[in-house]
Amino acid sequence: MGKNLTKRSDDYSKWYNELVIKADLAENSGVRGCMVIKPYGFAIWEKMQAGLDRMFKETGHENAYFPLFIPKSYLSKEASHVEGFAKECAVVTHYRLKNAEDGSGIVVDPEARLEEELIVRPTSETIIWDTYRKWIQSYRDLPLLINQWANVVRWEMRTRLFLRTAEFLWQEGHTAHETENEAIKEAEKIMHLYAEFVEEHMAVPVIKGIKTESERFAGAIETYCIEALMQDGKALQAGTSHFLGQNFAKAFDVKFATRDGKQEHVWATSWGVSTRLMGALVMTHSDDNGLVLPPKLAPIQVVIVPIYKGIEQLEAISEKVDPLVKELRNKGISVKFDNRDTHKPGFKFNEYELKGVPVRLAIGQRDMENGTYEVARRDTLEKETVPMDEVISKIEFLLEDIQKNIYQKALEFRTAHITKVDSYDEFKTVLEEKGGFVLAHWDGTLETEDRIKEETKATIRCIPIDAEAEVGNCMVTGKPSSKRVLFAKAY
């Protein structure tokens, strides 16, 4: 096919890296661990942003913007929070460069040292709760439902495009509530909202659950999450929502006058999804020919490729195609008519297959004579000949059908890759031979969790919220357990 893409079965990891680069989604930059998101990749991210942003606003959230920098002392105010982030943060220590006195170039000006170091935000709880102290006086100021679209930095040592980068883009919601119960409800609501977005827009099925203590966000009382399964049988955490209790309100002294006139600390949540979702999107649907994109997120939903000899044939084709393009656009369908004369149809077919365009139309001389288009769908690679006057309804059908079909396919894969096991031996065998999610009994201790992680590299992805009560025994220690938890090796 001329794409020279490594096969998934040969080297899944290599396939992913190559595909992200060849499909023009992103590439590594000259800055260690930081990526460049290329226009085609960014267009997908923009569609994700638009979808999520609409959902946040429909549920009463507003956007705001807080500083990039966090004074070191702020980060230190919440003990477990600083513990979680201090080891991987970018620190600004100076505010000026100057010419070296020995003429060796530009150097940091030692006289421009900051009195207090600034941390490039790894997440914004501290700077935001320092601000909320000024915004919240009374129960009348609550709930405060705020979201921020921003870049954050975590100094990861081993990075991979989209999945783990030193700088990434995300949204972070930070809400403040009058009661514990209301905050918990908010954290849960967002978990459901994330699941809805990821399933309906990205066509990626997820399992909703609660993290164990060791996997919780640094500073949270409870972390809710959604977990997806990639084609190589590894799990990917697609979004988290945290109930923070009063931890940050206490650390930043944010109190409010209650309805009965007392002073109480505010209850909090925070939640986020990031450009990591791009990785989940690629790894869930794509195949050895390239990207497969869900129609709802595809920057180009339909591409039309003319097959012609000479300018006259192209002009005749254009006369047919131009009104179709117009009509599709009026229906809100994004369409590209690729009439470049510099590239052959075969090259174009390859390119759009690689880039995951859901529907491809081709039109040549025989089609012109018969009044037809050749219509191909990217997910199944099926082609058919469609009369011109039926092509719009065909396209509308396909865009819906592809969205459903790739979700269904991913769901079937996941269903086939959730295994219940009752012994630790079986657990290891399944992980090694089949991969995927494994449902097993666990005694609830950190010790056992750590031992399993060390011995098998599998972690508890979550305690599924819809897990049925089931009396059993921990597969490792034999101690009693009241329900199964979800294990997997994970990204």
Place this chain on the structure above:
Amino acid sequence: MGKNLTKRSDDYSKWYNELVIKADLAENSGVRGCMVIKPYGFAIWEKMQAGLDRMFKETGHENAYFPLFIPKSYLSKEASHVEGFAKECAVVTHYRLKNAEDGSGIVVDPEARLEEELIVRPTSETIIWDTYRKWIQSYRDLPLLINQWANVVRWEMRTRLFLRTAEFLWQEGHTAHETENEAIKEAEKIMHLYAEFVEEHMAVPVIKGIKTESERFAGAIETYCIEALMQDGKALQAGTSHFLGQNFAKAFDVKFATRDGKQEHVWATSWGVSTRLMGALVMTHSDDNGLVLPPKLAPIQVVIVPIYKGIEQLEAISEKVDPLVKELRNKGISVKFDNRDTHKPGFKFNEYELKGVPVRLAIGQRDMENGTYEVARRDTLEKETVPMDEVISKIEFLLEDIQKNIYQKALEFRTAHITKVDSYDEFKTVLEEKGGFVLAHWDGTLETEDRIKEETKATIRCIPIDAEAEVGNCMVTGKPSSKRVLFAKAY
């Protein structure tokens, strides 16, 4: 009015600062020079972003995202560029914190020093041109028309909300072209696009022109700009577009194969507008009662305030108002029905006046009996009684009329504040007594420009692109001049 807003005539600068804070646009944060953009302010910025983004895409530009950090060596590659930015940049030197050995808290880990310091981007030419080297091989890869929405940091010593902050939000366009002429055309096109946006969306009239050498962007061959006039007679640079020649292509070795098979350096432009536009918006239209917002950018275009006693009256009013709200929303008009029982109508009137909501409807018992609304417009504060069945067309008329009216008012103010002078004495008198733009002859030298700046604090805002050729003599040196240039004191 209970707003306690300083009057513009008493202290314009204080009025501005108070208004930005009281109208919930932004506030200072705990991080020196960095602001928090509050939800109401951010909602205006989002509307600006949406308007500009649509215009960029309609002219063939695509969005992408490049790293926040710039290696120090990159910044140094273009000599005048580093000269312009080295003195005010945030420098990341370490990537980890640790617990101090003496137990004094969290400190920078000296062992985690970066081999090469990273600069938080003050602008992205260098990192982007380092990337373009990989993207551009042939004339077929050109033009490359890319925009980025991002945060940038310039370590300003004296900061003011929106006008000058250490961190600000902006968009930066970076384009690459085959020919000098095409790049110049692009830089000019963007200047016109910016002018169109600022005039038609923000209702702020601008003068288009070219910067003198001393006011040029660091690394540019030519800087195009749009200049607006604030109500205190000071100018504000609202946007700039730079023709960069081959400077960055040479610094980063970006060459392409030309149509006739030669290797040539690429021609470049860059251009940007920032959250500074928020300052221009506030200072152009607002008055002693608060914000005046152009309807195209107002987060709430219409507010409806019920005047009632008791829940039954409110319910009767709601029955009238609810269908109106629905109908307005269907027309794409953003409307808020403020039925809060915790605040009196007078308080609400004040609040929406302060926040610049263009159209306010009030409805009380007499209106209910007569089938009318009281309709008030924010720009002129005029009120009238309107029959219910005419209220939608009235609102539609007002939203258009207010947009036009505030532009017209700003234009008249500016026209009245452009003064032609022929002597340096007259120049000083006008600057002192009247302010505004002053059109005068200048001999074209940096010396004279510097002298004028030192003696009067006025700078050459631009050489207007529509300046008529007019033979004259420099007001300072008497040397010959071929056209007048535009002076003003500026933000």
